[in-house]
Amino acid sequence: MLGGLLAVVAVAGYFSLNYPPAGEDAAGTIVPAKRYQAIDAGGAAGSAPSGDQSGISSPGANGVAAEAANAAQSAQSAQSAQSAQSAQSAQSAQSAQSAQSAQSAQSAQSAQSAQSAQSAQSAQSAQSAQSAQSAQSAQSAQSAQSAQSAQSAQSAQSAQSAQSAQSAQSAQSAQSAQSAQSAQSAQSAQSAQSAQSAQSAQSAQSSQQ
Numbered sequence: 001m002l003g004g005l006l007a008v009v010a011v012a013g014y015f016s017l018n019y020p021p022a023g024e025d026a027a028g029t030i031v032p033a034k035r036y037q038a039i040d041a042g043g044a045a046g047s048a049p050s051g052d053q054s055g056i057s058s059p060g061a062n063g064v065a066a067e068a069a070n071a072a073q074s075a076q077s078a079q080s081a082q083s084a085q086s087a088q089s090a091q092s093a094q095s096a097q098s099a100q101s102a103q104s105a106q107s108a109q110s111a112q113s114a115q116s117a118q119s120a121q122s123a124q125s126a127q128s129a130q131s132a133q134s135a136q137s138a139q140s141a142q143s144a145q146s147a148q149s150a151q152s153a154q155s156a157q158s159a160q161s162a163q164s165a166q167s168a169q170s171a172q173s174a175q176s177a178q179s180a181q182s183a184q185s186a187q188s189a190q191s192a193q194s195a196q197s198a199q200s201a202q203s204a205q206s207s208q209q
Contacts, residue, residue: 009082012075 005082005085009078012071012078015071016075
């Protein structure tokens with residue numbers, strides 16, 4: 001379509017620049033003819049009006065003028081069409097630029113939205129990491145408490161074992177004391193029996209005398 005418009009403009013420009021044609025290119029065209037004017041010999045009757053001053057127009061001249069006017073109108077119409085097409089092209093270019101600007105704005109908004117989504121995901125990841133660290137810290141604290149509880153239980157068991165050992169030693173000591181008392185009692189009983197036996201022997205000797 002653009003090539004056809006350029007061809008119309010070129011033809012209209014050619015006709016507007018090369019019209020009317022020069023003398024050597026006038027073959028086959030209609031041009032106004034030069035009228036013969038007779039020379040007034042006496043000058044008494046006055047000069048006869050020439051063809052151009054007679055008030056009679058030539059049909060050939062009128063046709064050439066009409067063709068020139070039509071060519072000028074065609075050239076103006078072609079220029080008007082070109083101007084309209086140029087305006088439409090400019091509007092189309094502006095519309096395309098506006099569409100590109102809108103697409104660029106949408107792309108920028110999409111990029112900002114993607115960045116915001118990434119930032120939100122990063123914040124969520126950071127929160128998740130913090131939550132995981134908090135959970136690990138809580139587990140570590142629980143493990144430490146469990147270890148302390150286990151140590152406390154071991155200490156209590158050690159204390160109970162020590163008390164049991166002390167109780168066993170005390171029981172052994174009590175048994176040893178009882179055994180010593182029993183031995184002493186037995187010795188005392190034997191001593192008393194020995195004393196009684198000695199007294200009995202003395203009494204028997206006394207009675208024999």
